[in-house]
Amino acid sequence: MKNLITIGLPSKGRLKEGSLSFFEKNNLKLTSNGGERNYFAQIENLPNTKIIYLHAKEIIQRLGDSTIDIGISGLDLLNESPINLQKKIEVKKKLDFGMANLVIAVPNDWIDVQTVADLEEVSFDFRDKKNTRLRVATKYPNLTNSFLVSKGVIQYKLVTSLGATETYPFIGSSEIITDITSSGKTLKDNNLRILKDGLILKSQACVFFSKKKAAKLQPFLNSLT
Numbered sequence: 001m002k003n004l005i006t007i008g009l010p011s012k013g014r015l016k017e018g019s020l021s022f023f024e025k026n027n028l029k030l031t032s033n034g035g036e037r038n039y040f041a042q043i044e045n046l047p048n049t050k051i052i053y054l055h056a057k058e059i060i061q062r063l064g065d066s067t068i069d070i071g072i073s074g075l076d077l078l079n080e081s082p083i084n085l086q087k088k089i090e091v092k093k094k095l096d097f098g099m100a101n102l103v104i105a106v107p108n109d110w111i112d113v114q115t116v117a118d119l120e121e122v123s124f125d126f127r128d129k130k131n132t133r134l135r136v137a138t139k140y141p142n143l144t145n146s147f148l149v150s151k152g153v154i155q156y157k158l159v160t161s162l163g164a165t166e167t168y169p170f171i172g173s174s175e176i177i178t179d180i181t182s183s184g185k186t187l188k189d190n191n192l193r194i195l196k197d198g199l200i201l202k203s204q205a206c207v208f209f210s211k212k213k214a215a216k217l218q219p220f221l222n223s224l225t
Helices: 013-025 056-064 075-080 116-130 141-150 165-170 185-189 211-222
Strands: 005-010 040-043 046-054 070-074 089-094 100-107 134-138 156-160 176-181 192-203 205-210
Touching: 005 013, 005 056, 005 211, 013 070, 013 205, 046 056, 056 070, 056 075, 056 089, 056 205, 070 075, 070 211, 075 089, 075 141, 075 192, 075 205, 089 211, 100 116, 100 141, 100 165, 116 134, 116 192, 134 141, 134 165, 141 156, 141 176, 141 192, 165 176, 176 185, 176 192, 185 192, 205 211
Parallel strands: 005 046, 005 070, 134 156, 134 176
Antiparallel strands: 040 046, 070 205, 089 205, 100 176, 100 192
């Protein structure tokens, strides 16, 4: 179908629930002929649309390479992606769900470390006294690097987090972390606290679209409220 509009929606969790509510609010009724595990759906009364359920991160990738036209995902995932990808994607609308902050957190017992400037001092201490670099565990290397360097912190090493980032300082895999949090409760429960000026990014769910397909998509995008 030449004018087919392909829309990527998150396949699980709160982003999926929020996306489905947003579609409902816009009177877009989704139908699928498969069971729970079905990754495709259609919008009733809009035969030229196709819904694909994807991982939130993959939605950004697919928008970047134009294999999907429109997608709902998190602002954090767009901003973490490579610049050349970001340039191909436009934010149409910020949505009122998926709110979360990307923050820097340190162990509670680091009482002398309250701000990023304190962190810079600690990182030099690590280098000079222990001859190692301060390790920062994260799933957001690009955003973390940009933030730390912009604040003058350069003596550190990133550790890629593959799971529960908040455990890394306590299993000896890193000293501090950056992580996405909506309430801060998980950090508190794990004896971590956010630095006073440790907010890297305020994120939320957004409707994104592929710039390449902008003209074709405008009527549909403009109908969303």
